[in-house]
Amino acid sequence: MASNPQTLQVEVNQLGGIDERYRTDPTAASVVQDMTLTQQGTWKQCGGFRGITSDYYNGSDNPFPTTGVISSLHWFTQHNGAKQHLIWETGAGALRTFDGSRPKTNTNRPWTNLRTVEDDPYDASTLTRTIPSGPAVGTVSAVWGGRIFLVNGEDEPIQYDGRRVMRAGYAFPPGSPTAAATRGRFRYYSLGMGTVDGNESLGSGNYNDKTCGWRYRYSFVNKYGAESPLSDPSNTVAVRAGANEHNNPYAGVWLSIGKGPPGTVARRVYRTRDLAGSDGNFDNPGRAEVFYYLDEVRDNVTVTFEDARPDSLLGFQVNKDNLGPWPRRATLAAVFKNTMWLAVDNTLHFSANGSPEVFPTYNKITLSSSQGGPITAMYASKNALVVFQRRAVHLIRGSQGSGFSSDTLTESLGTSAHKAIGEVPGQGLLFASEEGVYLLTGTLATTAEPTRIVDISTPIEKTYARLNKSALPAARGALYRRDREFWLAIPELGSADNTKVLVYHYEYKTWSTRSGFPISDMLAADDHRGYLHFGSHDAASHPGIHIYTHGVTEKGDSGPAVTPTYETSPSVIDSRYRATHPTFLHVYCLGVGANDIEVRFRINRGLTQSTMTDDGDRDQQLLGDAFDVYGTPTWTTGTWAKLRPIVVRFDLTSMRLPPIHEFQVEFKAASTRVELVGYQLEYLAGDKRGVRVLSATYGPTGV
Amino acid sequence: MAYRYLMKDALETGGVLLPDDWNMRNAEYAQEMNGYLDRDNLGEGWFDTTETADKVFHEVLHTNWTHSGTSAKTKTTGANWRSDVKGGQTSMPSFSPDTTTDALCRVEFGGSLGFTMNDATTKIADTSTAADGDSVIEATFWSSCIQFRITVDGIEVGRTGWISDEYRKSSPYVLGVIPLPAGQHTIKCEYRVAEVGYRQGNEYTQRLWTALDASSTAPEFWRWNAQCILTYR
Numbered sequence: 001m002a003s004n005p006q007t008l009q010v011e012v013n014q015l016g017g018i019d020e021r022y023r024t025d026p027t028a029a030s031v032v033q034d035m036t037l038t039q040q041g042t043w044k045q046c047g048g049f050r051g052i053t054s055d056y057y058n059g060s061d062n063p064f065p066t067t068g069v070i071s072s073l074h075w076f077t078q079h080n081g082a083k084q085h086l087i088w089e090t091g092a093g094a095l096r097t098f099d100g101s102r103p104k105t106n107t108n109r110p111w112t113n114l115r116t117v118e119d120d121p122y123d124a125s126t127l128t129r130t131i132p133s134g135p136a137v138g139t140v141s142a143v144w145g146g147r148i149f150l151v152n153g154e155d156e157p158i159q160y161d162g163r164r165v166m167r168a169g170y171a172f173p174p175g176s177p178t179a180a181a182t183r184g185r186f187r188y189y190s191l192g193m194g195t196v197d198g199n200e201s202l203g204s205g206n207y208n209d210k211t212c213g214w215r216y217r218y219s220f221v222n223k224y225g226a227e228s229p230l231s232d233p234s235n236t237v238a239v240r241a242g243a244n245e246h247n248n249p250y251a252g253v254w255l256s257i258g259k260g261p262p263g264t265v266a267r268r269v270y271r272t273r274d275l276a277g278s279d280g281n282f283d284n285p286g287r288a289e290v291f292y293y294l295d296e297v298r299d300n301v302t303v304t305f306e307d308a309r310p311d312s313l314l315g316f317q318v319n320k321d322n323l324g325p326w327p328r329r330a331t332l333a334a335v336f337k338n339t340m341w342l343a344v345d346n347t348l349h350f351s352a353n354g355s356p357e358v359f360p361t362y363n364k365i366t367l368s369s370s371q372g373g374p375i376t377a378m379y380a381s382k383n384a385l386v387v388f389q390r391r392a393v394h395l396i397r398g399s400q401g402s403g404f405s406s407d408t409l410t411e412s413l414g415t416s417a418h419k420a421i422g423e424v425p426g427q428g429l430l431f432a433s434e435e436g437v438y439l440l441t442g443t444l445a446t447t448a449e450p451t452r453i454v455d456i457s458t459p460i461e462k463t464y465a466r467l468n469k470s471a472l473p474a475a476r477g478a479l480y481r482r483d484r485e486f487w488l489a490i491p492e493l494g495s496a497d498n499t500k501v502l503v504y505h506y507e508y509k510t511w512s513t514r515s516g517f518p519i520s521d522m523l524a525a526d527d528h529r530g531y532l533h534f535g536s537h538d539a540a541s542h543p544g545i546h547i548y549t550h551g552v553t554e555k556g557d558s559g560p561a562v563t564p565t566y567e568t569s570p571s572v573i574d575s576r577y578r579a580t581h582p583t584f585l586h587v588y589c590l591g592v593g594a595n596d597i598e599v600r601f602r603i604n605r606g607l608t609q610s611t612m613t614d615d616g617d618r619d620q621q622l623l624g625d626a627f628d629v630y631g632t633p634t635w636t637t638g639t640w641a642k643l644r645p646i647v648v649r650f651d652l653t654s655m656r657l658p659p660i661h662e663f664q665v666e667f668k669a670a671s672t673r674v675e676l677v678g679y680q681l682e683y684l685a686g687d688k689r690g691v692r693v694l695s696a697t698y699g700p701t702g703v
Numbered sequence: 704m705a706y707r708y709l710m711k712d713a714l715e716t717g718g719v720l721l722p723d724d725w726n727m728r729n730a731e732y733a734q735e736m737n738g739y740l741d742r743d744n745l746g747e748g749w750f751d752t753t754e755t756a757d758k759v760f761h762e763v764l765h766t767n768w769t770h771s772g773t774s775a776k777t778k779t780t781g782a783n784w785r786s787d788v789k790g791g792q793t794s795m796p797s798f799s800p801d802t803t804t805d806a807l808c809r810v811e812f813g814g815s816l817g818f819t820m821n822d823a824t825t826k827i828a829d830t831s832t833a834a835d836g837d838s839v840i841e842a843t844f845w846s847s848c849i850q851f852r853i854t855v856d857g858i859e860v861g862r863t864g865w866i867s868d869e870y871r872k873s874s875p876y877v878l879g880v881i882p883l884p885a886g887q888h889t890i891k892c893e894y895r896v897a898e899v900g901y902r903q904g905n906e907y908t909q910r911l912w913t914a915l916d917a918s919s920t921a922p923e924f925w926r927w928n929a930q931c932i933l934t935y936r
Contacts, residue, residue, distance in 0.1 A: 047710075099743065627720065629718055630716050631717055671715050673718055
């Protein structure tokens, strides 16, 4: 039985994010560009960006030179966040910190080159950082207390305390000291050794007229208390203690020690107990390797040390294996469980408890996976340090007290994008692999909530397939809490630089994209402002450091405008196998003003779009009750307004169009502001074969 | 880093007049000024001394004393550091700053010091020679000495060497610098006395003053001057 065509309605109340699959939810979109998903559930235009100090001094002038890119960006705070430091490396190898108080001139820029404790500047001339020439993770930072540590696997590891740069830890032990018996009398006191009452000298007890022997070691100490590895032992010095203060011409030891590298503030001296037996022979080899704390030389100037301390006043026994150098060529650093972790090839080195610069000899974990390969990323999250290889994920768990251990979570996927990892609130650890974007969920501990890896990039598989896999280490990620977004900047196709931003709207678990953000490195500050900073790889058009903000509508100074675009997924209005005729489109959007909202239509997934209306544009105002807008009222006549959702109607026609099976709507703003809630489509559908013969209906009377 | 960006949507011609756009902008600036202003949005030279309150950046604590007939005599019993004196004063200079922010503390102490007895007859000559006849062993010559230091919360930040009675009058001076966290602190000037036997090089030994007549030979101050400069950060 044939039915007559009838007017039907479909309504989408909540516009979703991108879903590129052929069969998808009608609320999904095929394109969401330059838009953000608000807490109200609306899609509105995203922000633009501008130079960090662009109009702070002279309008749109950008103080950054157009000759170099920003290679890496770092941030840390001191004094409970009151003092903040934004640090970056330039493409030329300078290391700088932002100083917004400095006027911008050609010779006085709003930054300061970091300087070492010896006052040498990292200005790419006196001192130059090594900058990777291709896509790379680059310099990695880890914040410990009021210091930031920087490693890149090439240059010496450094730390910056907001004032000066100095080497992180020690690379080498001191040279071995030289000990010599000295003529001296140390009956009551010796140099700063405290009181020694009685007729005692170096040895404990009564050593009258006895030959004694000792060995020494020492270490460097920097101003944070980090201790270098112990030197090799000195020669064994023989001392003959006398019977009284006048006949013991060799009762003390002069020890020659070396000066430490810059940043050293003290030397710590250790000594054995008396090595000689009662017969004066050094036949007690077991003692020769056991050293005890003797004293600390509290400067880096003194090169001789006078020792007359008896064995009874020696301090704790030192274990040389508890002191170790900062591992060489560490490429990654992270802080976890009061411990500094460094990655060198496929081995993790971890520091002593509470001492980020001291790496005991046996504090290392070598990761093994079937494919092997270096450690490519690390992130301390919840109860584990998550360690990535290109095709593996490991969890480091435990503590200094109970010991750390490694568990392999998977050997099927991993990441090489160390700086594209971030914690998504309430969901897990997001990381970008070559195959997709994943969330590591669970508590990462042995609890009822299992640890799992979840693929969240299925809806944007086509877009993500454009990833330049060889340049994945250049990808960058940051959590932008203000808009509840995780930004993932990736290089596409053959580009070595990041060309697209994938935005994960984590509260709605959906995606959109942005382009035109030349992100070389990116971070969201963890302060009350939460600004998203990024360094630019486009020094010609957008040099320097930029801030993402809704307060501007351009992408960079004099850059292209933000162009919010939302195109729905191809929707089957009635039936994929039966044509329909759209008649009305009601757009439910916020009345943001007299600037038009533009709609275009795409039929049957075609290449081109159609207006299907008289012009496809309408004011974003309620007809008959328009609010005052900027540009027309005056202070005395205008009235403050408010934002409200309104319905904007478009009359449609499908004349000269092919039969419509699938239908997409694209929404854009003629200016910049637009805020979409949903839409409703009216259409004609149904069988048209119920034709009534005109002559039969209106035939001559009497027939 | 207090540079400030407007995070509210940009205004545009044709947009509806939304008071929140303005209120939120003002709020962002107000919130920033109420506690987050720092170097990065205050340009160099924007403020000069006429626009800053007293003791904003520095504070100087100072004390001095000049005898009026009675000197301040040190005490010579024991080997420990001490700050009590007798006579014109009862204690060496001290300060108890209560800082509301972190500060760099620079303390200095100087004075005019006299030894009542500097006659060689009061000194003890150690003329013993080594039993083995080693000529390196020298006779020591005990000198009555005094030494000064400055402590901040018990931490020694500066110390003089031994000042001997070989000169009738001396002018000790000691300077110490240390960072101070916010809070109350105790800064003290202290001394200790001993008999010190100097020998070749820088070697010396020391022993208690008790060998001498403590009361008659104690070093005494005729004036002193101490100050503490706090540079707030």
